Amino acid sequence: MRTHSTIQHPTQARKPMLRRDFLRHTSAGFGALALSGLAHAQGSHFPAKAKRVIFLCMRGGPSQMETFDPKPELTKRTGQPGRRANVKLLGSKWKFAKHGQSGIDVVELMPEIAKHADKLCLLRGMTTDNENHPQALEQLHTGSFQFVRPSMGAWAVHGLDTENADLPGFISINPLTALGGLRYYSSAFLPAACSATLLGDANRPGAKLTLGDITNPRLQKSAQREQLDLLQAMNRDLLAQTADPRVEGIIESYELAFRMQGELPRVMDLSGESKETLKLYGADKSPTETFGRQCLLARRFAEAGVRFIEISHLEWDLHGSLFSGMTRNCSQIDKPIAGLLQDLDQRGLLEDTLVLWGGEFGRTPDDASQDGRGHNNKGYTMWMAGGGVKAGHIHGVTDELGYEALDGQVHIHDLHATMLHLLGLDHERLTFRHGGRDFRLTDVKGKVVKEILA
Amino acid sequence: MGARDRDKPEDSRIHIRGETTNLGETVPRGFLRAISIKDVPAPSAKQSGRLELAQWLTHRNNPLTARVLVNRVWQKLFGRALVTTPDDFGITGARPSHPELLDFLAVRFMEKGWSVKWLIKEIVLSRAYRQSSSRTHDADPDNVWLSRMTPRLIEAEALRDAVLAVSGQLDPYPPQKPFLDRYHPQRDAELSTFKPFMTTADLVDDHRSIYLPVVRGTLPEIFMLFNFAPPERPVAQREEVILPAQSLHMMNNPWIIEQAGHLARRVTTGGTDAPSRLTRLYELAFARKPTEIEINRASDFLGQDASEERWTSLCQTVLASAEFRVLR
Known part of the structure; x- marks a missing residue:
């Protein structure tokens, strides 16, 4: 465990402080520390470029040749034999144009994001180990698909804790919970305080975007405070008798819960946002309303000091409905994501917020159905924006048809290493001892992609 | 769903780092070389070796299985295990706080026909288990030496x-x-x-x-x-x-x-x-x-x-x- 730490407590000025000073200054003692998670947070290893991450997770694996990696040669050769037996090449039916001063290619399906081309850092040489959804999604989140490992958000919270003690450090909006999906957001062997707080449920479209039991169904706030005062008096009696740190932890936990009850709905209440803002995110009307509201929530959580925020957009697994599916999906996400980038930028948040976009893998240039694409884990596109990465930059190259990355390959381990680096964490030093050895997000792999650092 | 021997059992190749595609040498079926126990038959060529594995795991001269189980039951009852790394009795695991006690219970557990019911009864009737939690002992804050019950x-x-x-x-x-x-x-x-x-x-x-x-x-x-x-x-x-x-x-x-x-x-x-x-x-x-x-x-x-x-x-x-x- 490190002696020096740059953990910032909300009540402290932004100066590095010694860990032991921190312990001395906080009066609540062991229980409160265990609760807030500060007892485990390691603190940054060097000055951070990004304080927080917003991950826009495109589940199913969006096609790179229909978004950010144009393949004119593929379009020319549509209908010709591909690399796979009995499967023909299929070009994109949409046009690309170069945008902004950087001349970054964006498909015509995303006219709003295209306006922010100069903010994007495209990673066109992404690779991952497995081409099945569950495994690739798990590796994207945890680095591993053989074993249950902590999510990257959990590692970020383990390293840096939350900026706002009244809110969780890791929030996943619209998470996929079925079929082992909870493993994507778990703290695994890290302290439980690092695991994601889940808002909504992608598997139950009707599920409200809220944390369970955040409001009391029968008591007004003052009546509940009165009840809580009685409860805490009982708890303090027990603490006086036993001096048990567990009891102290429980007392603190009720106070924090009471504060969270006020804070979380306040942050999640969009009614105070102006019409212009709602319009900016497309949160005012369909088809952008659902994702737009989630992007707006992400900005509000970022502003409030949540360390890692993930939002999910589903249904990018387009095997037999590429043309209708791409049109639908892009119409739902284009404006909200553009709005998020613009809003973060206007508020000065983009410089220390890393935005990450992408899915578990990309798509193949060929397909039997000629209206879909297979899974491609050997070369696909993700992008980053803000948070200390080069703006208006393209890293990595795929072959002329889009089968695989030829240069500037970024494996998921490298992505994780780079993300942690931007957060001020050395992926080789951010460890946790479990089962007799030190574990890392990047296992024994991963290197920081220096070429994309601003 | 249960596992069964295949018709013609064969030796497997090593999966390097646990990867499905990264295969190493073929290794014949057999027991760990690091731990040798006498009088255990080698796997039959006609069988997978699962029967012999079971015999080896529960062999009277193999104390490990009984120790592991006794340790888990103890942990469940006391809140703290005798070996605080219940998944790891190896080099990187913790040493037992009470090695003689662990072996005493493990041996008797085997003698009692591996009866978990006997084991639980034996432990909960002990003086150590029936202590109050009201005492505190500054010299032993984690209560390793069991001078009281840990809340x-x-x-x-x-x-x-x-x-x-x-x-x-x-x-x-x-x-x-x-x-x-x-x-x-x-x-x-x-x-x-x-x-x-x-x-x-x-x-x-x-x-x-x-x-x-x-x-x-x-x-x-x-x-x-x-x-x-x-x-x-x-x-x-x-x-x-x-x-x-x-x-x-x-x-x-x-x-x-x-x-x-x-x-x-x-x-x-x-x-x-x-x-x-x-x-x-x-x-x-x-x-x-x-x-x-x-x-x-x-x-x-x-x-x-x-x-x-x-x-x-x-x-x-x-x-x-x-x-x-x-x-x-």
Whole structure:
């Protein structure tokens, strides 16, 4: 465990402080520390470029040749034999144009994001180990698909804790919970305080975007405070008798819960946002309303000091409905994501917020159905924006048809290493001892992609 | 679903780093070379070796299996294991705090025909187990040397059962119908659509926690919040964590409030005045009588009219209290 730490407590000025000073200054003692998670947070290893991450997770694996990696040669050769037996090449039916001063290619399906081309850092040489959804999604989140490992958000919270003690450090909006999906957001062997707080449920479209039991169904706030005062008096009696740190932890936990009850709905209440803002995110009307509201929530959580925020957009697994599916999906996400980038930028948040976009893998240039694409884990596109990465930059190259990355390959381990680096964490030093050895997000792999650092 | 020997067993290749595609040399079936035990037959060429593995695991000259099990039962009962790394008895694991005790129990456990029932009885009848937690000992804050009982948090299943037991709603009998038939009638459809049909809300039930189904991804909410062992990975030791989400559950969850209502009716139908009802409440929930201070404080909270609403709020504080959750 490190002696020096740059953990910032909300009540402290932004100066590095010694860990032991921190312990001395906080009066609540062991229980409160265990609760807030500060007892485990390691603190940054060097000055951070990004304080927080917003991950826009495109589940199913969006096609790179229909978004950010144009393949004119593929379009020319549509209908010709591909690399796979009995499967023909299929070009994109949409046009690309170069945008902004950087001349970054964006498909015509995303006219709003295209306006922010100069903010994007495209990673066109992404690779991952497995081409099945569950495994690739798990590796994207945890680095591993053989074993249950902590999510990257959990590692970020383990390293840096939350900026706002009244809110969780890791929030996943619209998470996929079925079929082992909870493993994507778990703290695994890290302290439980690092695991994601889940808002909504992608598997139950009707599920409200809220944390369970955040409001009391029968008591007004003052009546509940009165009840809580009685409860805490009982708890303090027990603490006086036993001096048990567990009891102290429980007392603190009720106070924090009471504060969270006020804070979380306040942050999640969009009614105070102006019409212009709602319009900016497309949160005012369909088809952008659902994702737009989630992007707006992400900005509000970022502003409030949540360390890692993930939002999910589903249904990018387009095997037999590429043309209708791409049109639908892009119409739902284009404006909200553009709005998020613009809003973060206007508020000065983009410089220390890393935005990450992408899915578990990309798509193949060929397909039997000629209206879909297979899974491609050997070369696909993700992008980053803000948070200390080069703006208006393209890293990595795929072959002329889009089968695989030829240069500037970024494996998921490298992505994780780079993300942690931007957060001020050395992926080789951010460890946790479990089962007799030190574990890392990047296992024994991963290197920081220096070429994309601003 | 069970494993069976294939018709022609064969030796496997090493999977380097556990990777499915990274194969090394073929290795003949056999026992670990690092640990040798005499009198164990080598695997038959015609069989997989699973029979011999079972014989080896439970061989009288192999103390490891019995030690591991004894250690886990001890941990369950005392809250702290004799070897604090129950998954790791190897080089990187912790040394036992009481090596002689561990072996004494392990050997007797084998002699008693591997009876877990015998083992639990042996431990809970010991003087060490029956100690009070009220003493403190600064020289041994972690209570490694067992001079007292270590207080601990009751686990998710026990918390749920305790709430139901106190509220009077617990059905102590095994359910008449398998739970999955009851709660999960569409499970075949789930397999083909990749969408879950059973929800946490479907798991509301008054049977003991041990009878509830464990379905990956759909655990009762109280289990997920109070550190139930996740079904998708092996967990030898549950974490003792206190989280605000747990407090929100105890403060606001409709099921908890409903149980508090049952408890309130149970208590108020019994006694005639506030002190006798409060005594009943404390006896049910804490197995002790309230002090005079506690009676006065609760009476103040109940107010003049002492409505059912007020009693429900009071009973909820009892269920939510640290005293209800800490075993000591």
